[in-house]
Amino acid sequence: MGHRRWLSTEHPFRKQSREFDGTIEYGVAPIPRSGEDILREVEGVNFIYGKTRKRDREELDEGLVELDVDEGCDLFNNFEELVVEGDEANLINQDETLWKKRSIFSNLPYWRYNLLRHNLDVMHIEKNVCDNVVDTLLNLSRGGKDNIKACKDLQDMDIRSYLHPKMRNGKKYLPQACCTLASKERDIFLSIVKNLKVPDGYASNISRCVNLKEHKLSNLKSHDSHILMQDLLPICLRGVVEKKVLSVITNLSDFFKRLCAKSLDPQELDQLQIQVILTLCEIEKIFPPSFFTIMFHLIIHLPMEAKLGGPVQYWWMYPIERYLIGLKASMRNRAYPKGSIAEGYIVSKCLTFCSRYFSDAEAIFSRPPRNDGNIQKRYIFSSGGRLVSTMDTKILDAKSLAQANRYVLLHSDKLSPYCQEFLESERAVYGGIQISKRTEDK
Known part of the structure; x- marks a missing residue:
């Protein structure tokens, strides 16, 4: 919620209180802090790390916790010098500050001048957004955002009265929102996803994640969500949801598709920033407030991150995750995981080096493609691929x-x-x- 702050001051959405959270938006978009501003704010603030009990936090707010601190002790570098009596350990009444801790990266000499400090991961943001959208559309009890609590929030905010909990025969029931699918619509949507055929290597077998009996789409990998969000959702939902819901999902899909392009134009990224702000405002008018998790809000910062970091292929987590899978597979002794992974890495490098001296040895870099089959090595007819059905004979004219x-x-x-x-x-x-x-x- 609150994405209307990024709109221009004359935009009509700012005055539409009933369609949004019941208020007129007068605020402006926050100005990003520089590294020097952040270091100036955390300078001189003492932070105590670790979890605290809920009772201690309540007492801390009421000023009931007393801490004895030896004179001259350095709380930032030596936490053992903090002397606390009773169970109220690890608490300190800090000055009002926005920061929970001082990042260790701020010790680097260039950190205050680094513009791309956070490096938001597009892979995980896209997956969480896709899970939010799919779970809400399917109205899942776990993961779906259109539930009794969301309807009570709308009632407390005095907006969208047609979605407030209602009484029928002495029982509460929830009116169906336009952002959720009915049982028949869920059958159509999941049947399309289950029977979908895609080119080889384009995506994994997404049909394995479909449960038609329970109306679920679960156990999606990050790349499954990537394909579903950018290509499949706008197609599979066509004719299933209302036009306004399909429109915002299509715009969201187009945003991620343009953001993940191989080459980016800074001017197009500026237009993409304006587009995603309008898309998020349109989503606020349709989906409940609980739909907007922190991952959904981070979308608005991705175009600026792309302008600073370049194409997302150079700074998202896909290659890192794939490399970590290989390292975890090389672990043989679970009692000593670090040493086992190090030994497996050395063995892998040695085998790769030695295999280059054997021309007849099949290695990962000389292995033929899996679709090669038994095709003879002829220039004209060696087009790759393999038969997926019976051969058909055709006579040419x-x-x-x-x-x-x-x-x-x-x-x-x-x-x-x-x-x-x-x-x-x-x-x-x-x-x-x-x-x-x-x-x-x-």
Whole structure:
């Protein structure tokens, strides 16, 4: 909620209180703090790390906790010098500050000048946003945001009275929101996802995550959510949800697709920033307030992060996660995981080095593609791939046969000497006259 602050001061959304949270928005977007501003704010503030009990936090707010601190002790560098009597340990009444701790990275000399300090991970943000959208559409009890608490929030905020909990035959029931699917609509949506066929290598088997009986779409991997969010959701939801819901989901999908492009234009990123602000405001008008988790809010900062860090392929977590899977697979002794991973890494490097001296040894860098099959190594017909169904015989007509013959003659390296010999004979006959394009094609 609260994304109207990023709109221009004259935008009509700012005055539409009933469609949003019941208030008129007069605020402006917060100004990002620089590294020097942050260090100035945390300078001189003592932080005590670790968890505290709920009772201690309440007593701390009421000023009931007393701490004895020896004179001259350094709380920031030596926590053992803090002397506390009773169970009220690890508490200190700090001055009012926005910060919970001082980052260890601030000790680096260049940190105050670093513009990309947070490096928000697009992979996890996209997955959490996709899970939020899918779970709410399917109205899952765990993960869905349209529940009794969300309806009570709307009632407390005095907005969207048509979604407030109502009484029927002495029992409470929740009216269905436009952001959730009915039972029949869920069947259609999940059936489309389950029966979807995609090109080989495009995505994993997403149909394994579909449970038609329980109306669930669970156990999605990060890349599954990536494909679902950017490509499949706008298609699978077409004709299933209302147009306004489909419109905001399509805009959200387009945002991630343009953000994850291989090349980015700074001017397009500025337009993308404006687009995502409007999209988030439109989502506020449709989905309940509980839908907007912190991950959903981080979307608004991604275009600026992309302007500072470049294309997301260079700073998201996909390559790191894949590399960590390989390291975890090399662990053999769970009693000593670090040493076992180090030994496995050394063995892997040694085997890779030695395999380069054996031409007949199959290594990961010389292994044929999995779709190679038993295709013979011919230039023309070695197009890769494998059969996925029975072979069909087709008889070509005279025109198609001539086109196929011409294609083979003009695109085969083995026939190029004969073509060159033919051209030389034509030049000898015509006395060195320039050969026309038509003669070369013959």
